[in-house]
Amino acid sequence: MDYEKDLELCEYNPISLQYEKELRELSKVVEAPVANFFEKLRKKIILAHTAKA
Secondary structure (H helix, E strand, O other): OOHHHHHHHOOOOHHHHHHHHHHHHHHHHHHHHHHHHHHHHHHHHHHHHHHHO
């Protein structure tokens, strides 16, 4: 599929709206675990730093 061409056709194009919806769902799936991973990593760093002090 040529996503860029389809998205450029029209803001109200059903195909572009479908792509936008799929991209939003994908970003939620990808962003949540990554954010969770970095939050856990940040907590470990803080705990390790405070344990040394």
